[in-house]
Amino acid sequence: MEKIYVSTRDQNRKMTSKQAILEGISKDGGLYVWPDIDSVQIDLHTICEQSYKENTYTILQPLLPDFSEEELKTCIENAYGHSFSSPDITPVKKVDDVYVLELFHGPTSAFKDVALTLLPQLMSASLKAGDQKAMILTATSGDTGKAALEGFKDVDRIGICVFYPHQKVSQIQYRQMATQQGKNVKVYAIEGNFDDAQSKVKSLFLDEDLRKKAEAQNVILTSANSINIGRLVPQIVYYFESYKYLVNHGAIQLGDPVSFSVPTGNFGDVLAGYYAYMMGLPVKKFYVASNANHVLTDFLTTGVYDRNRAFVQTISPSMDILISSNLERLLYYMSGKDTKLVSQCMSDLSKTGRYQIPDTLLQKIQFLFGCAYLDDKKTKETIATVYQESKVVLDPHSAIAYQVAKDAKERPIVALATASPYKFSQDVLDALHQNSTNELEAMKQLQTICSDPIPKGLKALESQEIRHKEVISVEQMKDVVEKNMEALL
Numbered sequence: 001m002e003k004i005y006v007s008t009r010d011q012n013r014k015m016t017s018k019q020a021i022l023e024g025i026s027k028d029g030g031l032y033v034w035p036d037i038d039s040v041q042i043d044l045h046t047i048c049e050q051s052y053k054e055n056t057y058t059i060l061q062p063l064l065p066d067f068s069e070e071e072l073k074t075c076i077e078n079a080y081g082h083s084f085s086s087p088d089i090t091p092v093k094k095v096d097d098v099y100v101l102e103l104f105h106g107p108t109s110a111f112k113d114v115a116l117t118l119l120p121q122l123m124s125a126s127l128k129a130g131d132q133k134a135m136i137l138t139a140t141s142g143d144t145g146k147a148a149l150e151g152f153k154d155v156d157r158i159g160i161c162v163f164y165p166h167q168k169v170s171q172i173q174y175r176q177m178a179t180q181q182g183k184n185v186k187v188y189a190i191e192g193n194f195d196d197a198q199s200k201v202k203s204l205f206l207d208e209d210l211r212k213k214a215e216a217q218n219v220i221l222t223s224a225n226s227i228n229i230g231r232l233v234p235q236i237v238y239y240f241e242s243y244k245y246l247v248n249h250g251a252i253q254l255g256d257p258v259s260f261s262v263p264t265g266n267f268g269d270v271l272a273g274y275y276a277y278m279m280g281l282p283v284k285k286f287y288v289a290s291n292a293n294h295v296l297t298d299f300l301t302t303g304v305y306d307r308n309r310a311f312v313q314t315i316s317p318s319m320d321i322l323i324s325s326n327l328e329r330l331l332y333y334m335s336g337k338d339t340k341l342v343s344q345c346m347s348d349l350s351k352t353g354r355y356q357i358p359d360t361l362l363q364k365i366q367f368l369f370g371c372a373y374l375d376d377k378k379t380k381e382t383i384a385t386v387y388q389e390s391k392v393v394l395d396p397h398s399a400i401a402y403q404v405a406k407d408a409k410e411r412p413i414v415a416l417a418t419a420s421p422y423k424f425s426q427d428v429l430d431a432l433h434q435n436s437t438n439e440l441e442a443m444k445q446l447q448t449i450c451s452d453p454i455p456k457g458l459k460a461l462e463s464q465e466i467r468h469k470e471v472i473s474v475e476q477m478k479d480v481v482e483k484n485m486e487a488l489l
């Protein structure tokens with residue numbers, strides 16, 4: 001099979017798509033990329049005539065060439081056949097003059113579902129016949145954890161450990177993870193923040209001792225974070241889907257460019273948009289929308305990436321991130337596949353917490369990528385204004401993307417809505433100047449003003465028992481992984 005994927009830090013580390021999905025991260029610390037992704041040009045006519053599932057096949061087939069047609073189609077059917085509450089999977093709503101792409105109609109009410117319903121299927125199909133097993137390690141700022149747990153729950157030959165920052169996720173996110181059922185799942189609260197958890201998970205993948213122990217048991221350690229190419233590529237589809245909507249509703253002519261505003265943390269979602277662009281989607285501008293942890297706004301403005309700053313806990317916790325892993329993939333492509341430059345930047349980042357890119361590279365990036373950020377106060381104001389003017393309730397993450405889209409000059413523009421407002425009920429009510437006693441009560445209160453009903457999975461939380469209570473230190477993460485690996489056998 002053709003090894004089309006290489007590491008962002010070494011073009012001689014080659015993998016097939018299945019190998020890349022199983023490994024998650026390259027052994028040299030780099031991320032897997034397909035250098036010639038722009039050799040695929042998706043036909044927009046076809047996209048505008050096909051269903052979501054058909055478009056998923058059309059877009060993913062060239063990116064995952066070692067999957068057979070039947071394999072890939074089965075994966076897609078299992079992922080999107082019945083677990084989304086909207087028949088369109090990712091419907092579009094026009095709010096004032098912004099098109100809002102709703103990505104939260106999956107089982108856990110966050111956009112992560114779009115990819116994490118499909119990734120377990122792809123991973124299962126990638127395991128070698130026989131008794132090879134996989135152990136998923138996932139660091140989460142809140143939403144990935146639940147979506148991954150739900151996607152991987154009771155999948156044969158795969159186990160999953162999720163690590164989230166203790167008391168730094170919302171009440172609902174906490175309950176979603178702590179009540180998770182399934183015989184192959186483990187959930188741990190970590191004393192630290194998301195970056196601590198993510199850095200440790202990354203280092204565990206590179207830990208020789210742990211790797212040897214895993215190999216001896218025929219277990220592959222891998223990731224469900226957006227560093228995994230199998231997690232990233234399903235997200236390309238909804239960019240094309242929103243384009244299909246605009247064409248089919250007469251908002252644009254086929255071929256016209258559109259712009260996007262994307263609420264960003266780890267840079268996975270907006271990078272998928274860039275992949276869509278490289279595959280032929282006409283895009284004028286991507287706006288990278290951030291919260292008070294605006295390391296990306298600063299980077300895109302100055303060319304200096306600097307994580308040496310105070311970490312701010314905000315009402316958009318899924319974007320509370322100072323190390324945006326997937327930016328590495330953008331640097332790879334934008335620098336003309338300069339693995340040396342990427343390696344240098346990433347080495348600087350891990351040694352000093354900072355790197356700087358050359359001016360020419362910055363200008364090239366700025367040509368396509370705009371940026372802006374909103375602090376909590378402005379985020380709440382946006383939630384209130386949009387509700388007053390349009391009777392639409394946005395969650396804090398979506399509100400940030402919406403306001404950044406509003407402030408942008410390009411039209412048409414699509415703002416990505418990444419979570420259901422019910423996931424962040426108390427903060428949303430607070431923004432609307434309504435008091436509430438706790439998250440579960442707030443959810444019911446929100447229902448009186450929200451046009452969508454409370455999603456099934458969130459409604460059930462109240463009555464489900466807490467099953468996962470362990471709080472561990474970052475140092476203990478390796479031990480629990482070893483323990484769970486043995487339990488998998």
Ligand SMILES: *Cc1c(COP(=O)(O)O)cnc(C)c1O
Pocket residue numbers: 110111112143144226263264265266267268269270318319397418419
């Ligand atoms: C994960 C997440 C984001 C950020 O997406 P990235 O791919 O990490 O940039 C934004 N909003 C919500 C609700 C999320 O769960």
